[in-house]
Structures are given as structure tokens and as C-alpha cells.
Amino acid sequence: xxxxxxxxxxxxxxxxxxxxxxxxxxxxxxxxxxxxxxxxxxxxxxxxxxxxxxxxxxxxxxxxxxxxxxxxxxxxxxxxxxxxxxxxxxxxxxxxxxxxxxxxxxxxxxxxxxxxxxxxxxxxxxxxxxxxxxxxxxxxxxxxxxxxxxxxxxxxxxxxxxxxxxxxxxxxxxxxxxxxxxxxxxxxxxxxxxxxxxxxxxxxxxxxxxxxx
Ligand code: B1M
Numbered sequence: 001x002x003x004x005x006x007x008x009x010x011x012x013x014x015x016x017x018x019x020x021x022x023x024x025x026x027x028x029x030x031x032x033x034x035x036x037x038x039x040x041x042x043x044x045x046x047x048x049x050x051x052x053x054x055x056x057x058x059x060x061x062x063x064x065x066x067x068x069x070x071x072x073x074x075x076x077x078x079x080x081x082x083x084x085x086x087x088x089x090x091x092x093x094x095x096x097x098x099x100x101x102x103x104x105x106x107x108x109x110x111x112x113x114x115x116x117x118x119x120x121x122x123x124x125x126x127x128x129x130x131x132x133x134x135x136x137x138x139x140x141x142x143x144x145x146x147x148x149x150x151x152x153x154x155x156x157x158x159x160x161x162x163x164x165x166x167x168x169x170x171x172x173x174x175x176x177x178x179x180x181x182x183x184x185x186x187x188x189x190x191x192x193x194x195x196x197x198x199x200x201x202x203x204x205x206x207x208x209x210x211x212x213x
Contacts, residue, residue: 003029007040007072012048014064016071023072033079037116041072045114049199052107059103062198066110073113087118089209092134093144094122095178096155101148104178104198108144111202117209128158135163135172141209144201145191147178156181157189164190173208177201 001009003026010018019041026036048065051057091112095105102124109119120138122130131143143163147153156176163169173192176185186194193208195201 003031004036004039004043007036008044008047011041011044011065011068011072014061014068016064016068019068020071020075023075027075027079033076033083034085037073037076037080037085041069041076042114042116045069045111049111049114049202053197053199059107062107062110066107066114069110069114088116088206089142089213090118090120090138090140091142091144091175091205091209092120092122092131092138092140093146094126094131095124096145096147096152096159097125097127098155099147099149099152100124101146101178104148105146107198108146108177108201111198112144112205115202115206117202117205128155128162131159132162132166132168135168136166140172141212142173142175142205144175144205145177147176147181150180153178153180153185156185156191160190171212175201175205 003022007019007022023036048062052062093105093109095102109121112119120134135143145156145159160174163172163174175193176191177195181194183194193204195204
């Protein structure tokens with residue numbers, strides 16, 4: 001098995017220390033950084049994402065795989081800047097105002113990072129103005145909002161309103177999700193994209209960033 005396959009396989013098993021060692025070995029063997037990232041780490045995370053979408057693996061497996069990915073990526077990050085590897089796009093993500101649930105939001109973040117996106121994590125209880133100002137200041141292509149409560153999902157409409165008021169909604173897409181959120185709610189509030197799970201959210205975000213590149 002090639003070292004890149006070994007990285008992918010061990011990442012899927014959540015073996016963070018092994019992944020880190022293999023990534024270091026790949027660097028020492030002068031395998032290009034982009035190849036280690038794409039064919040090792042991102043390939044493994046993408047397989048986990050698909051399995052998660054199909055209910056073949058569950059939250060704990062995704063979390064350990066993401067931890068392994070982060071450990072491997074930490075070795076690549078300084079080299080990526082030198083090699084001129086750029087992120088596939090930039091997004092900001094947060095759980096909406098009044099809502100403290102962050103497990104789903106964190107999964108979406110991990111899947112997006114696993115697809116090569118740069119993700120600014122605003123945390124939980126995020127005010128509509130904060131999403132919009134971050135998107136402006138950091139040049140994000142997408143604002144991602146998560147909500148788990150029927151009493152807080154209405155904050156997503158305020159994010160859309162603030163983005164419209166700031167005049168950025170023609171350039172910045174607003175993606176929404178979380179257990180109580182639906183496609184019809186997305187259409188009703190004028191958001192751009194609803195996805196039911198973290199893997200589809202990452203796929204949709206990458207597709208949008210590619211379309212606007
Ligand atoms: Co809360 N809670 N909770 N809770 N909690 C729910 C959501 C609830 C359904 C439980 C219940 O009553 N059956 C209920 C909501 C009812 C409703 O609104 N109709 C509820 C309630 C009422 C509350 C409190 C009000 C309870 C109280 O204090 N009386 C309180 C509110 C606090 C607040 O936020 N202000 C509260 C508190 C908590 C804890 C702090 C104890 C804890 C949160 C810990 C944390 O997140 N760090 C908690 C938990 C864990 C839950 C349950 C059990 C699990 C939620 C979860 O993490 N699911 C939940 C009941 C349940 O769902 N069984 C419940 C796993 C996670 C992976 O799923 O976040 O849906 P989810 O993410 C999915 C998709 O939705 C999607 O991707 C993910 C995976 O693929 N997704 C996106 C998520 N965001 C996305 C964004 C996207 C795209 C996809 O694009 C941007």
C-alpha cells in the first residue's frame with residue numbers, strides 16, 4: 001500500500017498518532033505537500049464524509065477522524081504557505097444567536113476543512129451582525145448558520161436581512177442547517193442553500209466556491 005493510502009486508511013480509523021507519523025514520513029520522502037493533502041488526508045476525510053451521510057459511521061467516528069486529520073494537517077500547514085497551496089474557498093460558520101448547540105456545527109466545520117476550505121469558526125450564540133461583518137472583513141464567500149432550536153432558527157432570517165442591508169448577499173451565499181431547519185424554511189427566509197447533513201454542506205460549499213472562483 002502506498003504511504004498516501006496508508007494515511008487515508010489510518011485517518012478513517014481515527015489513528016491520529018499514526019497519521020501524524022506517516023505525514024512526517026511523506027514529507028521526508030519529498031512527496032509534494034498538495035499530494036499528501038489531497039490523496040492522503042482529504043481523501044480519507046471524504047470517504048468518512050460519505051459513510052457518515054449513508055449512516056455507515058456515526059458522530060464519534062467522524063470526530064476521531066477529524067482529530068487525525070487536524071494532527072496531520074498541522075504538519076502540512078507551514079509547508080502549504082511555502083508551496084503556495086491555496087484554500088478551495090473561505091467560509092465563516094456559527095450557531096445562531098440564543099443557541100448553544102455546537103456538535104453539528106463542529107461536524108460541518110470539520111467536513112468543510114476536510115474538503116480544503118478555510119473555515120472561520122464564530123462559535124455559538126452568534127449575532128446576525130457578526131456573521132455579516134466577518135464575511136466582509138475576512139472576504140468569505142459563504143456564511144454558514146446552524147440552529148438546533150425551533151425558537152432560534154428564526155435568527156437565520158435576521159442574518160439574511162443583515163446581509164441584504166449590507167449589500168453583500170449578491171456575492172456571499174448563506175447556507176443553513178440543523179435539525180429543525182428544512183428546505184421550505186430556507187426558501188421562505190431567502191437563504192441560498194439548505195443541506196440536511198455535514199457532508200452535503202461541505203459538498204455544496206465547495207461547489208459554490210468553485211463556481212465563483
Ligand atoms: Co438541546 N435540545 N437543549 N442540548 N439537545 C435538542 C435540540 C432537543 C431536540 C431535545 C429534545 O427536547 N428532544 C430540544 C429542542 C426542541 C425544539 O427546539 N423543538 C433541545 C432543548 C429544548 C434544549 C434546551 C432548551 C434545554 C433546556 O435547557 N431546557 C437547551 C437550550 C440551550 C441553548 O442552546 N440556549 C439545550 C441544551 C443542550 C445541551 C447544552 C445540554 C446539549 C448541547 C451540547 C453541545 O452542543 N455542545 C444539548 C444536546 C446535546 C441536545 C441533543 C440531545 C443532541 C443535539 C446534537 O448535538 N445532535 C438534541 C436532541 C436530539 O437531537 N436528539 C437536543 C447531533 C448533531 C450531530 O446533530 O446538530 O442536528 P445536528 O447536526 C447535523 C445536521 O442537523 C446538520 O449536520 C449535522 C450532522 O450531519 N447540520 C447542518 C447542523 N448544522 C448545519 C449547518 C449546515 C448544514 C447542515 O449548513 C450551514
